[in-house]
Structures are given as structure tokens and as C-alpha cells.
Amino acid sequence: MRDNEYILQFNNVCFRYEGDEENVVLPLALDNINLNIKKGEFVAVLGHNGSGKSTLAKLCNALLVPESGKVIAAGMDTSDSIHEYDIRQHIGVVFQNPDNQIVATIVEEDVAFGPENLGVEPKEIRRRVDEALKTVGMYEYRLHEPHKLSGGQKQRVAIAGILAMMTDCIVLDEPTAMLDPIGRREVLKTIGKLNKELGITIVFITHFMNEAVAADRVIIMDSAKILLDGTPKEVFKERNLLKKVGLGIPPAAELAHKLRKTLPDFPDGILTADEFAERFITYARA
Amino acid sequence: MIKDITIGQFFPGKSFIHKMDARAKFSLMFAFIIIIFVCKNLVSLGIVFGFALFMIILSKVAIKTILKSFKMIVFIIILTSALQIFYNSKGTVLFDWWKIKVTDIGMLTALFMAVRIITLILSSSLLTYTTSPTLLTDAIERLFSPLKILRINVSTLAMMMTIALRFIPILIDEVDRIMSAQKARGADLETGGLIKRAKALLPIFIPLFVNSFRRAFELAYAMECRCYKGGEGRTRMTAMKMHIRDFFAVFVIAGLLAGVIWVNRVFVALI
Numbered sequence: 001m002r003d004n005e006y007i008l009q010f011n012n013v014c015f016r017y018e019g020d021e022e023n024v025v026l027p028l029a030l031d032n033i034n035l036n037i038k039k040g041e042f043v044a045v046l047g048h049n050g051s052g053k054s055t056l057a058k059l060c061n062a063l064l065v066p067e068s069g070k071v072i073a074a075g076m077d078t079s080d081s082i083h084e085y086d087i088r089q090h091i092g093v094v095f096q097n098p099d100n101q102i103v104a105t106i107v108e109e110d111v112a113f114g115p116e117n118l119g120v121e122p123k124e125i126r127r128r129v130d131e132a133l134k135t136v137g138m139y140e141y142r143l144h145e146p147h148k149l150s151g152g153q154k155q156r157v158a159i160a161g162i163l164a165m166m167t168d169c170i171v172l173d174e175p176t177a178m179l180d181p182i183g184r185r186e187v188l189k190t191i192g193k194l195n196k197e198l199g200i201t202i203v204f205i206t207h208f209m210n211e212a213v214a215a216d217r218v219i220i221m222d223s224a225k226i227l228l229d230g231t232p233k234e235v236f237k238e239r240n241l242l243k244k245v246g247l248g249i250p251p252a253a254e255l256a257h258k259l260r261k262t263l264p265d266f267p268d269g270i271l272t273a274d275e276f277a278e279r280f281i282t283y284a285r286a
Numbered sequence: 287m288i289k290d291i292t293i294g295q296f297f298p299g300k301s302f303i304h305k306m307d308a309r310a311k312f313s314l315m316f317a318f319i320i321i322i323f324v325c326k327n328l329v330s331l332g333i334v335f336g337f338a339l340f341m342i343i344l345s346k347v348a349i350k351t352i353l354k355s356f357k358m359i360v361f362i363i364i365l366t367s368a369l370q371i372f373y374n375s376k377g378t379v380l381f382d383w384w385k386i387k388v389t390d391i392g393m394l395t396a397l398f399m400a401v402r403i404i405t406l407i408l409s410s411s412l413l414t415y416t417t418s419p420t421l422l423t424d425a426i427e428r429l430f431s432p433l434k435i436l437r438i439n440v441s442t443l444a445m446m447m448t449i450a451l452r453f454i455p456i457l458i459d460e461v462d463r464i465m466s467a468q469k470a471r472g473a474d475l476e477t478g479g480l481i482k483r484a485k486a487l488l489p490i491f492i493p494l495f496v497n498s499f500r501r502a503f504e505l506a507y508a509m510e511c512r513c514y515k516g517g518e519g520r521t522r523m524t525a526m527k528m529h530i531r532d533f534f535a536v537f538v539i540a541g542l543l544a545g546v547i548w549v550n551r552v553f554v555a556l557i
Contacts, residue, residue, distance in 0.1 A: 101508030112523040114512040125523040
């Protein structure tokens with residue numbers, strides 16, 4: 001494998017799904033996407049339902065291959081079917097519904113599923129499983145049955161299942177969409193930890209604005225195209241554009257924006273509630 | 287209602303039977319079932335029944351849960367033993383009315399049949415009560431792996447079993463959810479004749495099937511993401527190992543078989 005600065009590269013990628021009926025050509029699900037993701041980056045992808053963000057996830061590890069253009073994952077072309085399983089050892093995908101991605105009836109056996117498929121030695125599998133479960137904070141639950149866990153716990157087991165394969169990059173396709181607020185917080189914390197402590201590249205697909213704030217880079221997708229791409233500060237500055245495509249900005253940013261209407265000198269570029277509180281206190285004192 | 291089914295459930299524990307190697311347990315349970323059919327009279331069957339009870343006590347599975355699983359099959363037990371009473375005309379007649387003759391041997395055979403079915407259920411449910419589903423499928427996979435010669439893909443079959451077991455609780459929850467949703471929209475599931483009620487189940491099963499297909503596709507994607515490509519080249523995290531206790535169990539079962547054969551010879555055969 002070539003040593004490359006980028007773990008994922010999309011070059012002029014177009015993709016469309018095949019319809020059930022003949023002669024009916026569905027519109028493009030991805031329209032000429034160009035995107036480079038560096039190793040170790042934490043990227044959040046935001047967009048509406050049907051904006052193409054889930055399709056993007058499936059193209060990352062050769063579950064789908066582009067109609068035209070190229071996806072280079074970990075230095076390998078995904079349309080080359082010889083590399084299919086090599087790519088999946090480097091890039092893992094976690095899906096929305098945790099129930100539909102857990103295979104075994106015991107937590108630790110599910111986490112072992114990936115390394116077992118790769119033909120790893122039993123002792124090494126044991127080590128990886130324990131480590132992965134400790135990383136996501138589910139070690140005490142290793143002998144539980146998955147259906148008795150909460151949504152957030154199940155999703156963390158699913159993440160551990162990918163971790164045990166020791167991938168360099170994890171793509172998460174709306175992992176928080178079906179969870180309650182507590183589960184969502186647990187999963188977000190885990191994802192942050194993977195990126196900061198283990199240096200794993202994260203592509204985090206979501207439709208919650210405030211979840212994207214923690215990322216290094218935010219990509220906004222709309223109607224199969226990339227609309228905006230930049231740091232959270234840069235992207236959420238475009239309030240009007242985001243409103244136009246039916247997306248909002250994080251609540252704290254929205255609040256700051258509304259305050260600026262009456263207090264024009266109130267600081268700009270606030271994204272989180274903590275930031276807001278801090279700036280507000282300094283502003284009020286001044 | 288659906289959640290009451292205990293057959294096939296697993297109760298974790300640390301007893302001798304829980305700790306046995308799943309392959310040994312599976313084969314010995316099979317041998318035990320054969321022994322049940324080797325019994326020819328009530329004395330030998332009594333010994334085997336006593337042994338089954340002893341195993342249940344040894345496994346420390348709550349008697350209550352076992353009795354619960356019998357609730358559903360009481361009817362079958364009664365029916366088979368009742369048939370034995372009416373179809374047996376050997377022995378002294380105890381009761382005679384029109385075409386029905388009840389003899390003492392008929393009564394004994396009925397008792398024999400009832401005990402036989404109960405012992406069968408006790409022993410086979412003990413296997414699932416004390417073995418986790420994954421260990422059980424693992425054991426089946428390993429025991430039947432010689433079938434590879436016949437080009438039967440045992441590991442794929444075992445994977446199918448594991449997935450089926452994994453999705454049973456999920457689908458049960460889903461049935462509950464769909465039923466509630468349909469009831470909330472005015473579906474009447476509890477009144478009317480058999481046909482009407484069967485028809486009322488249609489709006490439950492259609493969404494269930496549609497959802498199952500959707501789940502299957504998603505699971506397939508998730509399995510592909512984790513590099514599943516069939517049984518070839520797969521390793522397992524836990525290696526199965528036979529211990530002294532498993533060899534001991536083999537001897538106990540062999541001893542039981544020898545004892546049953548001897549008792550069969552000494553006492554008069556009933557069947």
C-alpha cells in the first residue's frame with residue numbers, strides 16, 4: 001500500500017441507484033463529488049435525508065462502487081474488486097440501527113466477529129476484543145446479551161466490533177439517529193476519544209448540527225453535491241445559505257446571531273453553549 | 287404471551303453441567319435420548335427418569351421454569367398415554383364398556399409413555415438451558431464438520447443458526463410493537479371466529495416481513511463491512527477443550543446404558 005497523506009479520496013465521483021423499474025433512470029445520488037480526507041482527521045458530514053450522505057458512507061469501503069470517477073481508500077481503488085477485503089480492513093463502517101449490525105448473541109463474541117473473519121490468532125482476538133470493549137467502556141458488559149442493552153450501549157458494541165479489526169478510519173452513518181439523548185452523548189464521547197486518543201480518522205455522518213461542532217472539519221451536503229466544506233466556524237458562519245437548504249446552525253450560534261440583532265457588537269463565531277456562556281459573561285462585564 | 291416460551295432459553299450458571307464441553311454435552315444428550323428408547327420396562331425407565339431429575343438438580347436450573355415449559359405439552363402427554371390405554375387389549379381386563387377395554391398392562395404402558403415423553407423433554411431442554419446458544423451452534427458446527435466431505439457447508443449453516451437465534455428477541459419485540467400500532471389504529475385481534483382472527487393477523491405479518499427483509503439487507507452490509515466471506519479461513523476466539531469432567535461424564539452415561547440393558551434383561555419387558 002502506498003503511504004499517502006490522504007486516507008480517503010473522492011475524485012469526480014458520481015453514483016446513482018438502480019430503480020426497480022426498467023427504463024426509469026433515477027437521479028444521481030452523488031453528483032461529481034471531490035473530497036480528500038487526511039489521516040487522523042475528524043470530519044462531520046451534515047445534510048438532509050436524501051442529500052447523499054449515506055451513499056457517501058457506503059462508497060468509502062467498496063460496499064458500493066462509483067458510476068464514474070474514482071474512490072481511493074487507503075491507497076486502493078474501490079472499484080477494483082481484488083482490494084475489497086483489504087479496504088475493509090482499513091476502513092470500517094458503523095450504521096444507524098445497532099440491532100441490525102450485531103451478529104452474535106453475546107457481546108464479546110460479536111466484537112470478535114471481525115477479527116475471526118480475518119483469521120486472526122485466538123489469543124490475539126481475545127486481546128483485541130478486551131481492548132476494544134475497554135475503549136468504548138463496555139468491558140463489564142462483555143458477557144451480556146445485546147438485546148438487553150440500551151441503544152447507546154448497543155451502538156458502542158457495534159463501534160467496538162469495528163475497533164477490534166484495527167481499522168485506520170471509521171465511517172459512522174448517523175450512529176446517533178435512533179438513540180435517546182443519553183445514548184447520543186455516550187456515543188459522541190466515544191467517537192471523540194477514538195479520534196483524540198487513538199488517532200483514528202473519523203467520518204461522522206449526522207443531521208444534528210450541534211454534534212458537528214466537535215469535528216475538525218464540517219462538510220455540508222445538499223442534493224447530491226457538497227455545498228460547504230471547512231472548519232465548523234467557517235461553515236456555520238453561512239447561516240443564510242444553511243437556512244436556505246433547510247438546515248440550521250447550532251442552537252448556541254443561533255442564539256448569538258439573534259442577540260447580535262439588538263447588540264451589534266456581541267462577539268461572532270460562537271458554536272457551543274459553553275463558549276456562549278463564557279463570551280456572554282465577558283460581554284456583560286464590559 | 288410470546289415471551290413465556292422457555293424452550294430453547296439459556297439460564298447462565300456455574301454447575302457441573304454448565305461447565306461441560308458443549309460438544310460432549312451435545313453428544314451425551316443424544317446418547318441419553320437413545321438410552322431412553324432402549325428402556326423396555328418401568329424399572330429401567332424409572333432409573334433413567336431418576337437420572338434426568340438428578341441432572342436437573344445438579345444444573346441448579348429453577349424447577350419452576352422447567353414446569354412452565356411443560357404447560358404447553360401437557361396435552362400431548364395426555365393424548366399419547368390415553369391412546370395407549372385404549373389400544374392395548376393384553377392383560378387382565380379392569381374395565382369393559384362397549385368397545386373400550388381397559389387392561390392393567392394398558393394402564394402401565396400409558397404410564398410408561400408419559401414418563402418417557404417427560405424424560406425426553408427434561409433431558410433435551412436441559413441441553414439448551416445450560417448451554418449458551420453460541421456455544422451450542424459452535425458445538426454443532428464442530429461435530430458436523432466431517433459433513434464437509436459431502437459438500438455441506440456446515441459453518442454457513444451454523445452462522446445462519448446464530449443469526450436466527452440473535453434475531454428471535456428482536457422480532458418478538460417487533461411483533462409486539464406492530465400489534466400495538468395496529469390496535470391503536472383500531473385493529474380487532476381478539477374477537478371473531480378462527481378465520482376472522484387469522485385474517486386479522488395479516489396486517490401484523492406484512493409489516494413484519496417487510497421489516498425483516500430490510501433488516502436482512504442491513505445486516506448483510508454490516509457483515510460485509512466486517513469482512514465476512516464464509517467459513518473459509520475463519521478463526522475462533524475461544525477454542526473448545528475437553529476436560530476430565532467431560533470424560534467422567536462419558537463414563538457415567540456408558541454406565542447408565544450398561545445398567546439399563548442389564549435391568550431390561552432381569553425384569554419382564556413391557557413393550
